Amino acid sequence: MILTGNEITKEFYSGKIKFSQFDMVKIGTNSYDLCLGSELIFYQDDILDVKKENKYKIIEIPDEGIVIPKHSFCLGSSSIKLGSDFYVPIIHGKSTTARMGLFVHITADLIDIGFYGTTTFQLHNLLPIKLYKGMPIAQVSFWKPKGDIVLYDGKYQGAETPLTSKVYKDFR
Numbered sequence: 001m002i003l004t005g006n007e008i009t010k011e012f013y014s015g016k017i018k019f020s021q022f023d024m025v026k027i028g029t030n031s032y033d034l035c036l037g038s039e040l041i042f043y044q045d046d047i048l049d050v051k052k053e054n055k056y057k058i059i060e061i062p063d064e065g066i067v068i069p070k071h072s073f074c075l076g077s078s079s080i081k082l083g084s085d086f087y088v089p090i091i092h093g094k095s096t097t098a099r100m101g102l103f104v105h106i107t108a109d110l111i112d113i114g115f116y117g118t119t120t121f122q123l124h125n126l127l128p129i130k131l132y133k134g135m136p137i138a139q140v141s142f143w144k145p146k147g148d149i150v151l152y153d154g155k156y157q158g159a160e161t162p163l164t165s166k167v168y169k170d171f172r
C-alpha cells in the first residue's frame with residue numbers, strides 16, 4: 001500500500017517518516033520531492049573493477065549550474081537525509097526531468113527500512129543537460145510493508161553525500 005501525500009505529512013509529524021528538512025510544498029499526491037545536493041561524483045577509471053574501490057572525482061556544482069554532456073554517468077544525492085523504520089521508501093524520477101532524458105537511478109530504486117541518510121542518485125542523461133544544485137530532481141514514495149521488519153545496517157547507512165559503490169566490501 002502506497003502512502004498518499006497527506007499520510008506522508010502525518011507520518012512525518014508522528015516521527016515514523018524522517019526528513020532532515022520538511023517543506024509542505026514538496027508534498028505531492030503520493031510522494032515527496034527530492035532536490036539535488038551540491039556535489040556530483042564522476043568515476044575516473046576507464047574500467048570499473050567490482051573488487052576494488054575505483055577512483056573518482058568530486059565536483060561541487062557551481063551556482064550557475066553545470067552542463068553534463070550527453071550519455072554521461074555520475075552520482076549525485078538528495079539535499080536532505082530521509083528514511084523510515086516503518087515504511088519502505090522508493091525513489092522515482094520526476095516526469096518533468098524524465099521528459100528531458102534524465103534518469104535518477106539505474107535500476108536501484110529501493111531504500112531499505114532502517115536506512116537514514118542522503119540517497120545517492122545514479123544520474124544518467126540521454127541528452128546534454130544543465131543541472132543546478134537544489135533543483136527538484138526526484139521523488140520518494142513510501143510503502144507499507146507486510147511481515148516482520150529487520151532494520152537496515154548496511155554499507156551505505158548514514159550517507160551524507162553521494163557515495164560510490166562499496167561492492168568491493170562484498171568480496172572480503
Ligand SMILES: O=c1ccn([C@H]2C[C@H](O)[C@@H](COP(=O)(O)OP(=O)(O)OP(=O)(O)O)O2)c(=O)[nH]1
Nearest residue numbers: 105108109110111112115118119120154155156
Ligand atoms: O538509488 C538508491 C538506492 C539505494 N540507496 C541506499 C539506500 C539503501 O538502503 C542502500 C542499500 O541499497 P541496496 O540494498 O539496493 O544495495 P546493496 O548493494 O544491496 O547494499 P547493501 O549490501 O548495503 O544492502 O543504499 C541509495 O542511496 N540510492
